[in-house]
Amino acid sequence: MSFVPWPEKLDYTRQAEEVPGTKRAGQTAHYRNAIWGLVGHTPDSIQTLPQVFDIGLAKSRHEPFLGHRPLLSSPSTDTPVHAGYYVWQTYAEVDQRRKAIGSAVCKLFERGGWEGVRDGGREMQTVGIWSANRPEWQIVDFALHAYGKVGVSLYDTLGKDSVEYIITHAAIPLLFASSSHISALLKLAHQGLIPCLKTIVCLDSLQSEEGHVLREWAGDVGVGLLDLGQLEEEGQREVREPMRVSKHDVACICYTSGTTSTPKGVILTHGNLTSVTQTNLYGNTFPGGKGRLLSYLPLAHIYERICQHFVVVSGGSIGFSTNNPLALLADLQLFKPNFFPTVPRVLNRIYQASIAGAGDGVRGRVFREAVRRKVGVLRETGGSGWGVWDVVVFRKIQAMLGGRVALITCGSAPIAPEVMEFVRVALSCDVIEGAYGMTENCGTCLRVLPNDPHSSGTVGGPQPCNEVKLIDVPAMGYHAEDRRGEICVRGENCFGRYLKDDKNTRETVDAEGWVHTGDVGEMDACGRIRIIDRVKNIMKLAQGEYVALEKIENLYSASPLAAQLFVHGDALQSYLVGVVVPEPVHLASIASRILGAQVKAEDAKALAGAAQDEKVRAAILGELDKEAGKNVLKGFERLKRIHVSLDPFTVENGCLTPTLKIRRKDAYNKHKVELDALYALGEPTSSQAAAKL
Incomplete structure (x- = not known):
């Protein structure tokens, strides 16, 4: 698949196109992307996640794919020491490993006679992953995609109650986990709280005295325990060809983070997720055509996963951070990404550190003048390109992220316009605010256009994979007649139901397939949307x-x-x-x-x-x-x-x-x-x- 370039000249005054005849009382018309319209699956488009991997494999078979910094100190050390270099696995090596793991997983299900979780007329064979970001996380996920299993991700930081709930709710019989979580799982099993869990695969080696103790404990509570190396050896003895999957098959169940209630299991199909990968090919590109991403946002969250799929389809490389927030800048400076998906809290810290570090003397005055001048150009032309101020003032800020970042996406929460403007002028790269979305639409709904001089504070217009509308929220005084209301989204990226949760499904997805986001938006004359309120809270x-x-x-x-x-x-x-x-x-x-x-x-x-x-x-x-x-x-x-x-x-x-x-x-x-x-x-x-x- 190839990237689809932006038109030679972008019309910033027309970013959303009204669908004729769709306006009704209490809602705006339906709006679609004004450049490409509504782009759905076609016979030659990406339809399944194994296709995403195969495209990357064809482009970069023997090139670096997944990298990590080896741990030089003992894992139990309070301040772990990592190597100052990355160790890489190629696409071909990852391909061999995903096939071995997938083959072994199929054998475990057959041998154990494990039943899947049933919901909405479907039976899904679920497999959990509970770990911080690491190459093995992604390799296991690739294996599940290719062999028809449904991945269920658990945030690395989840507590006992949430882990128990998700394992039980999704009826997970097989769980991949890092060694730090094995004891917690065995305690839950000992208490009889997760009877559906039959086997745990440790992502770390168990060939140690501690591993021997864990194996005996697992045996005592009736749970199988082996490490990933053993599982791969089992799969290598009889490698099976990947299964044929369709865009309608379920790829994963992604649980919401649960700010106010029990986490909800969002059922996402291969088609949901690949529609986003397809959409990301429109207008986005990487220097040299291949992405280079540092993975530090949790893979259990949909945002990080869709960004990684985008890099994979480019044949790019993914380096994994040391999972230490205090070492994030050191990771970035060593890895030097060209693509930096992030969240407002990280950009806020860069902004705050830069403002505080400028001081009040001559240096501070020069810094503030540089910001003033570049923001002035940004507001007039939308441009934030390289210039004399970057050499004199902003080079050190750019070096904080490795010095090679060409594309930044920022999602998950609003960000102040002045912070976004500062980031754009200080980093002199394409910064996309409004990688706006939610788990229920695969993290994709709206986005800003590059170099739009008036986009700060907005999240742009519709993505090519979906359409949007605004509906009345009378209790809060928002009316669609004023182009203000709750944002609703519909498209192939949108989920159909929550796992075993008809009530919340009915409240979120209406009869016409519109997902009600809970965010209140205001659409300007150009078709950009600004998030102005929240229906919930x-x-x-x-x-x-x-x-x-x-x-x-x-x-x-x-x-x-x-x-x-x-x-x-x-x-x-x-x-x-x-x-x-x-x-x-x-x-x-x-x-x-x-x-x-x-x-x-x-x-x-x-x-x-x-x-x-x-x-x-x-x-x-x-x-x-x-x-x-x-x-x-x-x-x-x-x-x-x-x-x-x-x-x-x-x-x-x-x-x-x-x-x-x-x-x-x-x-x-x-x-x-x-x-x-x-x-x-x-x-x-x-x-x-x-x-x-």
Whole structure:
């Protein structure tokens, strides 16, 4: 398959095309991509995931494909040491391994007589993968695609309850897991909580004393345990040819991260996923035609997987990070990707670090002038190309990502327009905001056009694989007549149902196949959509005003001051309160100014003291209030009191999902005492005087 180039001249004033005769009461017309229309599967298009692999294999058979940095220290070391180079497997080597693994998996199912999970008239033979990103994760997934099995991914950071729920809900008899998870699985098996699980395949070698102990334990609880090397040897003795699969066959069940409820199992077919791979060929390309991606976003999430499929179909290479967030920049600088899929939190950190590092002297003035000039050109022409300012000012920022990034996609959450503009001018590459989507549409729905001078803050128009419309949300005052409403999407990339969950399926997919996203959008005259609100996580304050908590959090989080921010409302109160986890550099700066003594960002004790100071808290709230004013938040939407904490929300303390979204109930419970105490102070007289606790 080949890339389809952009037209020679892009018309930014026409990014969505109305389908005649589709407008009805309570909804806009249907809109499609204005350049290519609605592109569906054709006889010569990519229809299955094994085809994606075969295309990459044909293009780059003996070239590097999957790489990792070998671990030089003991796995049990607190600070693991990795080699300063990558070890590679070629496409041909991965092909041999996927066939051996797939053949062995088929034998295990036949030998065990394992039944699949039944839903919607289908029987699916499910296989779980519970591990951090690594080459073996992807090789196992390729094997499952090729041999008709349904992959079920578990986030590496999932807790016991979620793991138990997913294994049981998806009736998983066979699970691939890293060695760090084997004990947890055997404990669940010992307690009789996962009776469907029959065999575990450890992705790491079990040829050690510890491995021998684990094998004996597995035998005691009636679960088979072998390592990946043994499974491959079994498969190599009788390699089978891959099975014929169709676009209608289920490829995977991808569980949502569950911010407010039990995770939902999204059933995705080969056709769903390959329609996205096909769509990514329209307008996108890589230097030299081949992608080079560093894998650090969780493969259990659909966003990372569709990005990797795009690289595979180009015949490109994928390097795996060391899975240490603190070492991400070192991984990037060693690997030097040309394609960087990311999320707003990473770009926010680059923005915040760059602004803080510029300082206030001559260097800072030159930096700010460079940003001002390049943003001016960006807003006028859409161009952010290489120039003198890149040589003088921005080269170091570009080097943070390895210096060769040509394409950045940013998805999973909104990002402030000023941050997006900064990233575009500082990195001088094609930055696509609005790799906008959700698990239910394979992470694909809308995208911005390259070099669109007015696209910042929007997520662009429809992708070629789907159409969109907006529908009324009367409770929130949004009406399709004003081109504002809940975003609905329909196309071959969209799922049909949740696993064993008719209620949520009916609430999400209507009779005409439209997926209701829960996001409220506003379409401009050019056909671009801006995310302006969220149907879910809406609450009513005591005086009757509706507030969208996620939207307010996202707007406040654009402040360089806020590393994390949680907004809380109580239906018996008339105002909002919140928890702010400040960036140490910015907290140190504010504290030094307010307290009249130097406070260093590395001095944890001094920062903790500053966080408890009433004047420092008031200053922090004042800075956040500037962000609220910039975004024209109404009075009742603004934070009136805050608690400042240096204890971040994390996956480990249960306050973040594996995709790093806030679990609202758990975040509130973590700071219940402090938040309730803020309300106990009574009605605030002014936002500045309110930061008393």
